Amino acid sequence: MRHKKVRSYAVLLAASTLILAGCSSSSEDSAGGAYAGPVKDTPGTINVLAWPGYAEDGTTDPNVDWVTPFEKATGCTVNVKTYGTSDEAVQLMQAGGYDVISASGDASLRLIYGGDLQPVNLDLIPNYADIFDNLKDRPWNTVDGKNYGVPHGRGANVLQYTLGKVKEPTSWSVVWEPNSPAKGKITAYDSAIYIADAAVYLMSTKPELGIKDPYALDQTQFDAAMALLKQQKPLIAEYWSDYTKYIGAVQSGSITVGTSWQVIANVLNGEKATVGATKPKEGATGWSDTWMISSKTEAIDCAYKWLNHIITPNVNAQAAEYFGEAPANSKACALTANKDHCKLYHAEETDYWSDVYYWKTPTEACLDGRTDVKCLPYAEWVKAWSSFRNS
Amino acid sequence: MSNKVKKYMQQRPTARAAFLLSLPLLWLLLIYIGSLLALFITSIWKIDTFTSKIIRQFTLQNFIDIFSDRAYFNVTVRTLFVAICVTIICAVIAIPMAFFIARVAKPKSRPVLIALLITPLWASYLVKIYAWRTMFYPEKGFITWLISPLGGQSPGFGIFAVIVGLTYLWLPYMILPIYAGMEKLPTSLLDASADLGAKSGKTFFNVILPITWPAIIAGSIFTFSLSMGDYITVQILGGTFQMLGNVVYQNFSLNLPFAAAVALIPVIIMLVYLSGIRKSGALDNL
Numbered sequence: 106m107r108h109k110k111v112r113s114y115a116v117l118l119a120a121s122t123l124i125l126a127g128c129s130s131s132s133e134d135s136a137g138g139a140y141a142g143p144v145k146d147t148p149g150t151i152n153v154l155a156w157p158g159y160a161e162d163g164t165t166d167p168n169v170d171w172v173t174p175f176e177k178a179t180g181c182t183v184n185v186k187t188y189g190t191s192d193e194a195v196q197l198m199q200a201g202g203y204d205v206i207s208a209s210g211d212a213s214l215r216l217i218y219g220g221d222l223q224p225v226n227l228d229l230i231p232n233y234a235d236i237f238d239n240l241k242d243r244p245w246n247t248v249d250g251k252n253y254g255v256p257h258g259r260g261a262n263v264l265q266y267t268l269g270k271v272k273e274p275t276s277w278s279v280v281w282e283p284n285s286p287a288k289g290k291i292t293a294y295d296s297a298i299y300i301a302d303a304a305v306y307l308m309s310t311k312p313e314l315g316i317k318d319p320y321a322l323d324q325t326q327f328d329a330a331m332a333l334l335k336q337q338k339p340l341i342a343e344y345w346s347d348y349t350k351y352i353g354a355v356q357s358g359s360i361t362v363g364t365s366w367q368v369i370a371n372v373l374n375g376e377k378a379t380v381g382a383t384k385p386k387e388g389a390t391g392w393s394d395t396w397m398i399s400s401k402t403e404a405i406d407c408a409y410k411w412l413n414h415i416i417t418p419n420v421n422a423q424a425a426e427y428f429g430e431a432p433a434n435s436k437a438c439a440l441t442a443n444k445d446h447c448k449l450y451h452a453e454e455t456d457y458w459s460d461v462y463y464w465k466t467p468t469e470a471c472l473d474g475r476t477d478v479k480c481l482p483y484a485e486w487v488k489a490w491s492s493f494r495n496s
Numbered sequence: 497m498s499n500k501v502k503k504y505m506q507q508r509p510t511a512r513a514a515f516l517l518s519l520p521l522l523w524l525l526l527i528y529i530g531s532l533l534a535l536f537i538t539s540i541w542k543i544d545t546f547t548s549k550i551i552r553q554f555t556l557q558n559f560i561d562i563f564s565d566r567a568y569f570n571v572t573v574r575t576l577f578v579a580i581c582v583t584i585i586c587a588v589i590a591i592p593m594a595f596f597i598a599r600v601a602k603p604k605s606r607p608v609l610i611a612l613l614i615t616p617l618w619a620s621y622l623v624k625i626y627a628w629r630t631m632f633y634p635e636k637g638f639i640t641w642l643i644s645p646l647g648g649q650s651p652g653f654g655i656f657a658v659i660v661g662l663t664y665l666w667l668p669y670m671i672l673p674i675y676a677g678m679e680k681l682p683t684s685l686l687d688a689s690a691d692l693g694a695k696s697g698k699t700f701f702n703v704i705l706p707i708t709w710p711a712i713i714a715g716s717i718f719t720f721s722l723s724m725g726d727y728i729t730v731q732i733l734g735g736t737f738q739m740l741g742n743v744v745y746q747n748f749s750l751n752l753p754f755a756a757a758v759a760l761i762p763v764i765i766m767l768v769y770l771s772g773i774r775k776s777g778a779l780d781n782l
Contacts, residue, residue: 215548491746
């Protein structure tokens with residue numbers, strides 16, 4: 106899924122798309138305004154940049170395909186390119202050559218402010234009406250009152266523990282505190298965005314720091330989060346970003362507790378229940394992904410049709426089930442193959458998501474609305490993370 | 497080729513040489529030197545801190561960042577340490593093995609031994625490293641199984657596992673040049689040494705080692721440079737341990753100029769290493 110080897114090809118591709126982008130003629134200028142419509146039946150080709158499992162065209166598994174029906178119905182040709190991390194997605198999108206993208210919140214803002222995406226006219230997307238209300242008009246898909254896309258699905262970064270090795274934890278303290286019973290067998294996510302997980306824990310353990318939003322950290326709050334990460338480092342067996350490696354480590358017993366995705370727990374519990382996954386009392390970080398349209402697309406009609414198609418109840422159900430996350434379309438829950446899917450992923454429980462802090466790109470202007478201090482932008486997070494991991 | 501061109505080429509050796517060399521030179525200049533230059537130029541640029549887009553404006557900030565943060569000094573030292581350890585261990589294992597194949601084994605069995613030596617190179621790098629990963633698992637791994645009767649346990653993932661993995665990967669690159677060097681060793685010299693009363697140890701240190709030294713150096717260039725740049729083995733076997741390649745990998749997508757600046761560190765170390773070797777004259781006989 107978010108596999109590392111993909112990256113080397115991504116570099117090659119980024120280089121080649123850069124050249125292609127330079128050669129192609131400049132596209133229509135859509136400065137500011139969204140497409141007025143109506144969506145016409147213009148045939149065309151769209152290049153889709155997606156998380157693996159989000160736009161399956163049958164090449165991974167012949168039975169998993171919701172791209173071909175779209176092509177047949179609309180006459181639009183779809184080329185899918187998958188990426189491994191949000192950072193890679195930003196890089197590819199900036200290089201150009203893609204018409205639509207499924208972006209997590211930590212990628213979307215960077216792309217919007219970089220001028221790589223265009224506002225979306227939601228009146229042209231009938232299926233938008235069925236999207237869960239708590240996914241609409243959120244800071245990672247809406248800027249200055251303009252909507253930039255349609256929500257696809259969401260998930261929480263859960264606390265996973267091996268049954269029989271670790272007593273069911275109710276708090277993240279099991280991964281942060283030096284006296285943790287799982288010392289030396291803990292894992293953490295290997296990305297700068299994990300600093301937000303430290304901030305989530307500090308929100309309840311050190312309320313005096315006044316953290317309101319784990320992605321809006323001023324210098325004092327940020328230093329406290331980094332200090333917590335330094336305290337955690339000796340407890341860590343491995344940092345993970347390749348989920349297959351993570352699964353292997355849990356099976357072999359070298360990792361017993363740590364941050365995880367529901368889909369990883371499901372794979373591990375495939376044959377018999379070996380791990381539990383919980384959202385501790387402090388809340389958790391998570392992701393909420395949005396389909397967005399490039400500001401430079403030349404196939405605007407196909408792009409709009411794609412956005413409408415991908416959140417159709419039955420397509421959204423297929424994609425969410427295949428990937429292992431909560432669908433964004435409220436009508437998708439009735440159409441999943443596993444009838445318990447939405448329950449398993451808490452899709453319909455509004456309360457469950459109230460303390461899930463979706464990935465966002467930290468900016469210098471504090472995302473929680475404070476104006477008296479400056480927050481650390483993501484570039485500083487990355488710098489600090491790189492230094493921390495190599496210290 | 498038309499006769500005219502043929503004749504022209506025959507009459508002018510310089511034109512002929514230029515024609516023959518043009519392709520390799522193009523490769524060397526454009527692809528090799530060119531990419532190094534691109535690396536250097538990128539390292540003096542900066543990025544828009546929010547969108548990560550490169551701004552082509554001169555700055556030394558990337559180098560200031562590297563030198564002002566002790567973490568990057570430490571990671572450089574750790575990387576050098578691993579590369580040196582891997583090179584020394586490879587040499588210690590490779591010298592007797594190469595000597596055995598070139599001198600002790602029957603001439604008939606030599607091709608078989610060489611083939612066996614190369615077989616690990618037929619398997620994918622990743623397969624081999626993942627195999628080591630399963631062996632190093634602290635709880636159920638092969639190493640734990642092997643030494644648990646003696647009361648030991650696998651050291652788990654970390655610098656030790658990385659050194660073992662890299663040594664395993666690069667060993668053939670050390671053995672092959674040394675084997676080639678030892679094969680050329682005249683038997684008469686060994687006979688003469690024995691005739692003059694030298695014991696095998698003395699013959700080894702005073703005759704064999706000095707003559708095969710350039711071959712060992714050639715092998716060390718492979719093992720040292722390959723270890724300096726590796727990051728995948730470190731990701732798989734390193735646990736929380738990191739090397740210079742990992743710094744580049746962590747930063748290239750968000751801050752390419754900084755990653756380029758870090759990538760120059762192993763390049764500089766290799767240049768120092770190579771010029772040191774050249775000065776010592778070890779490459780003169782090669």
